[in-house]
Amino acid sequence: MTARARAPVVQLRQLRRLTLDDLAGARLPAAFFAEDSVTVARTLIGCVLVHRDRAGVVVETEAYLGPADLASHARFGPTARTSVMFGPGGVSYVYLCYGVHQMFNIVTGGEGEGQAVLIRAIAPYLGLPDDSAVGRGPGKVTQALALDRRHDRRDLARGDLFVAAPVAAPRIARGPRIGVAYAGAWADRPLRFWWRDHPAVSRTPPRRR
Template sequence: MGDGLAAASHLCTAAFFDRPVLAVAPDLLGATIRHGPVVVRLTEVEAYGGVDDPASHAARGPTPRSAVMFGPPGRAYVYLSYGIHWCVNIVCGPPGQACAVLLRAGEVLAGRDLLRPRWPTLPDRDLARGPGRLGRVLAAGPTMTGTSVTGDGPLTLHRPALDADPGAVARTARTTRIDSGPRIGIRTAAERPWRFWLADDPTVSGPRRPPARS
């Protein structure tokens, strides 16, 4: 990376993403995503299944928009939400399963000086807080859809260097526990506890406490 972060991280491989989406999603917490000089540490993600998940864009099978979800893992799926925000997802699992992880929030670690002129009054914690803002600081757009995040595309994902096992939780990058709860911002199958976040992290966009158990 050339900025001191390189020594502390490993580039994620396609094998990292070629696993069940509910394994990949929490393992992305504490990982970093980069576009050019901007680096964001991920603090909140949300998992989506394929045709068996009614909330997924892949629920109706391949369409011009969702076709990338049916392709190989480790590719970016970027879509426009409410006609305003570009949201970044990472395709997981073997080809045909059409699972993906939505990147919901993070902490800007590098490139903040480049972002400040555009959003001078926004607190640091809010720069990438929420999927729309996260996509915005990464300068996400439709041309990123289908590009690899394992080293050949504009976005790259990195996990802590001491986390040698692709399936291990990146404990070296965080000191707090992982919580999970219902997905938010959707009307269908929202009750699935497929949103994962770093407990009590101020950059998390949704509720930071898991739902009370009855």
């Protein structure tokens, strides 16, 4: 094993450093989330997810396309849990996975479309330990930002849970979504996006040569 030494390190000074007040002033409007989930998933990388006095830079996302997407909770149509996905974009969807972990999603697109984006990893930005592990993985994102199902169905255009404009313009990679093997051909579609070489990304596939 030779070239394993090159540990990718993202320099903090690559990021614009903003205060909580700055972030509040840079809040993304509802229109940002009215785009399709693939566009939102890609453009969210480098944006800042803020909850109260904690914030992380989004480094990994997944797009879920709607009822036809067999990996999506929307595949059963609107239910008591998922009806929020069929509302307008810009609203949170938080659910419990494996009885243990909370998953934070943002509904995208328009009324009735059933699209959403899962936030799979964040890098510490404000109010968090300077350790890439704290937001590495979807269950860790909610843990780091103290989010749970009480934060389901929040309007991100108002209140203390929101997304702020990008603080970086990283190189972005894409590949198949994680943990959706049950979804047949949908499992292979490249609907996962991540900040290339960022240490907070939950899993890094072998680099092509």
